[in-house]
Amino acid sequence: MATVSTDLNYLQGKKGLFSWIFSVDHKRIGLLYLYALITFFLVGVTLGILMRLELLNPGKDLLEAQTYNQIFTLHGVIMIFLFIIPSIPAVFGNFFLPIMLGTDDVSFPRLNLLSWWIYIIGAIMALSTLIFGDGPADTGWTFYAPYSVKTGTNVTMSVLAAFVLGFSSILTGLNFIVTIHRLRTPGMTFLKMPLFAWALYATSWIQLLATPIIGITLMMIVAERFFGVGLFDPSIGGDPILYQHLFWIYSHPAVYIMALPAFGIISELLPTFARRTIFGYKAIAFSSLAIAFVGYFIWGHHMFTSGMSGTGRFIFSILTFLVAIPTAIKVFNWVATLYKGSIHVHTPLLYALAFIFQFMIGGFTGLLLGALATDIHLHDTYFVVGHFHYVMFGGTGFAFFGALHYWFPKIWGKMYNAKVANTAFTLLFIGFNTLYFPMLIAGLMGMPRRYYDYLPEFHLPNMISTFGSWILAVGLILMLGNLIYAYFKSKEKPGRNPWGGITLEWQTQSPPPVQNFDRMPELPKNGPYDFEHKPTIKE
Amino acid sequence: MEHASGFVLPNSGHNRDAEASKMGMWLFLFTELLLFGGLFIVYMVYRMINHEAFLLSSFELDVTMGTINTVVLLVSSMTIAMSITAIQKGNIKLSVNLLYATLAAAIIFMVIKYFEWSSKIHHGLFPGMDYYESLPKGEGLFFYLYFFMTGLHALHIIIGAVIIGVVIYRTKKGLVTSEKYTLTENAGLYWHLVDLIWIYLFPLFYLIH
Numbered sequence A: 001m002a003t004v005s006t007d008l009n010y011l012q013g014k015k016g017l018f019s020w021i022f023s024v025d026h027k028r029i030g031l032l033y034l035y036a037l038i039t040f041f042l043v044g045v046t047l048g049i050l051m052r053l054e055l056l057n058p059g060k061d062l063l064e065a066q067t068y069n070q071i072f073t074l075h076g077v078i079m080i081f082l083f084i085i086p087s088i089p090a091v092f093g094n095f096f097l098p099i100m101l102g103t104d105d106v107s108f109p110r111l112n113l114l115s116w117w118i119y120i121i122g123a124i125m126a127l128s129t130l131i132f133g134d135g136p137a138d139t140g141w142t143f144y145a146p147y148s149v150k151t152g153t154n155v156t157m158s159v160l161a162a163f164v165l166g167f168s169s170i171l172t173g174l175n176f177i178v179t180i181h182r183l184r185t186p187g188m189t190f191l192k193m194p195l196f197a198w199a200l201y202a203t204s205w206i207q208l209l210a211t212p213i214i215g216i217t218l219m220m221i222v223a224e225r226f227f228g229v230g231l232f233d234p235s236i237g238g239d240p241i242l243y244q245h246l247f248w249i250y251s252h253p254a255v256y257i258m259a260l261p262a263f264g265i266i267s268e269l270l271p272t273f274a275r276r277t278i279f280g281y282k283a284i285a286f287s288s289l290a291i292a293f294v295g296y297f298i299w300g301h302h303m304f305t306s307g308m309s310g311t312g313r314f315i316f317s318i319l320t321f322l323v324a325i326p327t328a329i330k331v332f333n334w335v336a337t338l339y340k341g342s343i344h345v346h347t348p349l350l351y352a353l354a355f356i357f358q359f360m361i362g363g364f365t366g367l368l369l370g371a372l373a374t375d376i377h378l379h380d381t382y383f384v385v386g387h388f389h390y391v392m393f394g395g396t397g398f399a400f401f402g403a404l405h406y407w408f409p410k411i412w413g414k415m416y417n418a419k420v421a422n423t424a425f426t427l428l429f430i431g432f433n434t435l436y437f438p439m440l441i442a443g444l445m446g447m448p449r450r451y452y453d454y455l456p457e458f459h460l461p462n463m464i465s466t467f468g469s470w471i472l473a474v475g476l477i478l479m480l481g482n483l484i485y486a487y488f489k490s491k492e493k494p495g496r497n498p499w500g501g502i503t504l505e506w507q508t509q510s511p512p513p514v515q516n517f518d519r520m521p522e523l524p525k526n527g528p529y530d531f532e533h534k535p536t537i538k539e
Numbered sequence B: 001m002e003h004a005s006g007f008v009l010p011n012s013g014h015n016r017d018a019e020a021s022k023m024g025m026w027l028f029l030f031t032e033l034l035l036f037g038g039l040f041i042v043y044m045v046y047r048m049i050n051h052e053a054f055l056l057s058s059f060e061l062d063v064t065m066g067t068i069n070t071v072v073l074l075v076s077s078m079t080i081a082m083s084i085t086a087i088q089k090g091n092i093k094l095s096v097n098l099l100y101a102t103l104a105a106a107i108i109f110m111v112i113k114y115f116e117w118s119s120k121i122h123h124g125l126f127p128g129m130d131y132y133e134s135l136p137k138g139e140g141l142f143f144y145l146y147f148f149m150t151g152l153h154a155l156h157i158i159i160g161a162v163i164i165g166v167v168i169y170r171t172k173k174g175l176v177t178s179e180k181y182t183l184t185e186n187a188g189l190y191w192h193l194v195d196l197i198w199i200y201l202f203p204l205f206y207l208i209h
C-alpha cells in the first residue's frame, strides 16, 4: 500500500481542482457531494419561492400557467432526485460511515468516485432541459402517463436524468452494504455499530432493491414516446394504472431512502447532547429494517382514488398503518433518551428537536392520507403538499442541517458562531412552520395542488404561507452565511471532541488525517453510546 | 495506508478483499434481476389481458432458433464455470481458452439473434412499421415486449462479452492467477445471470402455448 509520508489532514496534501474531482478519498467525495447538493438545493429553493410568489394572490401575477407547471416539476425533480435522495447518505454517509466504523475508506473507493460522476452527469442532464429541447417537463415529478407520453416538453431528458441518477444511488448503496459487512473495526459487531450506520444499512438495501424498478419503468416511458407503442397510454392500448403501480413500487420505498438516514442522524445527536446512552438501541436498529421491509409493500396508498379494488385499498391501508408502529417506536425511544439525560443545548440539538416535532406532524398527517375515508377528501389537495414537506423538509432537511452543524467542526476543524447559528435556526423553524402549516389548512378546505391560481376563499392561508417562505429564505441565507464565514474566517480550533460525543469520529483529529485515524480508535465497552465507560479522548 | 507515526488501521478499503468484490457483484446481480423483474410484471399483466393475442403471436417466433440459442448459452455457462476451475488449479492456458469458447458462444448467440430479429423486421413486425401498426393491439404489445426484453437481454450479452474480453486480456497479462481470480469469478457470476434471464425469456416468448 502507498505510504503517506506526513501527518497531513485530508484537506491538505494534494491541491487543485483535479485532486478533488478525481479523488478516491471518501471524505473528499463526501464534500464534492455536499457542494453539488447545496447548489442544486438553492436552485430548488429559488423555484419554490417563485411558486410561492405566484400564489401570494389569486389570479395570474408572475408566471404563465405552463411556466408554473414546468417550475413545480423541475422543483420536484431537483429536490427529490438531486437533493433529498442523495443528501444524507452521499454527504455524511460518505464522509462519516468509514470513520464511525473505524476504517479508512469504503470498500470500493473508485466505484465511489464513479457514483459521484454519474450523479453529476445526471444532474447536468436534468438541468439541461432548462436550455435545450422544448423546455423542462410539465408533468409533475411523478411523470404520470398518459400525459408524460403526450406532452411536447422535454420529458425524455428529465426521465433519462432520473434513470442515470438512480444508477448512482444504487452504486452508493452497494458500496455501503459491502463496507458495513467487511470493514468494521475489530470488536465492533453489528450490534455495536452506531445507529447512523444501521440507518444507512437499511437505506442502502432499499436503494438496491427498489431503484431498478423505477429505472426500467422510466425506460418504458422513453420507449413509448419514441416508438408510440401503448404500454401506459390508454388511447394506444396501454394501462396508465400499471404505470402508477410501477412508479410507486419504487417511489414509496424511496420515501424511506429519504427518511431513514435522517432517523440515523437524530439517533446520533440525542445521545451526544443528552450525555446518556440511547434508549432502546436494538429497537431503533431493527425498526429501521422493519420500516424498510414493510415500506416495500404499501405503495398502493398513492392510488386509492385512481381505480383499485376495495380489497386492494383495504390491504394497502392496513399495511400503511403498520409502518407507523416502527416509526413511533423510534420517536418514543428518542424522547426516552432525553429523559433524565444531562441535556446540553447546542445548535445541532435544536435541529434534532425541531425534527422530532415536525416529523411527528408529517407522520400524523400521513396517517390521515393512508386512511381510506379521509384520503378521498384530501387526495391531490394542498394537504398532501404540506404533509410531504413536513416529512421531507421538516424531517430530512432539518436533520441534514443538524448534521451539518454537528459535524462542521470535525469536517473543517473550525467553529461557527453559535449565536448566529441559533438565530438562523429560530428563523428556519418559524419560517418553515409558517410556510407549510397553512398548506395543511388550505388542503383541508379543499384547495387542489398543482394549479397556478386558486379561488379567493383560499387567499389567507396562501398569503401566510408566502410570508413564511420569506422568513425561511432569510433563515437559510443566515445559516449558510454563518457557516461560510466560519469556513473562511474562523480562528477557533474546536479540537477533537467539541460536543463530548463518543462515537469513533470524535477520537480522531479535526479535520481527520488522510487515513482517518492517527491512533487506534477505542470502542466503549457496552456499545457505541456507553457513556458510563467512555474512552478518554486526549487531544 | 501508513501514517508517519507508524500506525496502521487493521481494516482498509484499499486492501484487496476478494470476499467484498464477490459480495458487491452479488448485490449488483440483485439489481439486474429487479430491472428485468419490472419487465416481467408488465409482461404478466399484458399477457393476462391479451391472452389470445399473445398466444397467436408466439407462434410467429422461431422455436428452433430459440432452442439453439438456449443450448449455446447453457454451454457457455459451463465453459466459463470450467474456466474458473482451471484458473483455480493454475492452468492459465486452459482458462483462457475456455474464456475464448465463452466469447465465441456469445458471438454465436448474437449472430442467431441478428437473423431472428431481421426476419421479424423483414415481416414488418417492428414497432412503427406499417404491418406492425395494422396488427391488433394485443399482438402489437407482444412484439413490442419481445423486442424490448430480448433487446435489453442482448445488450447484457454484449456487456458480458466485453467483460469476458477484459478477463482474457488481464489473464494473459498475468494479472489473474491461481491466487487472485476474483475477476474471473465475477465475470462468471455475471454471465450466469445473463444466462438465467434468457432461461426465463425463452419459455415466456417461444414456448408457452
Ligand SMILES: [Cu+2]
Residues within 6 Å of the ligand: A251, A252, A255, A298, A299, A301, A302
Ligand atoms: Cu407512499
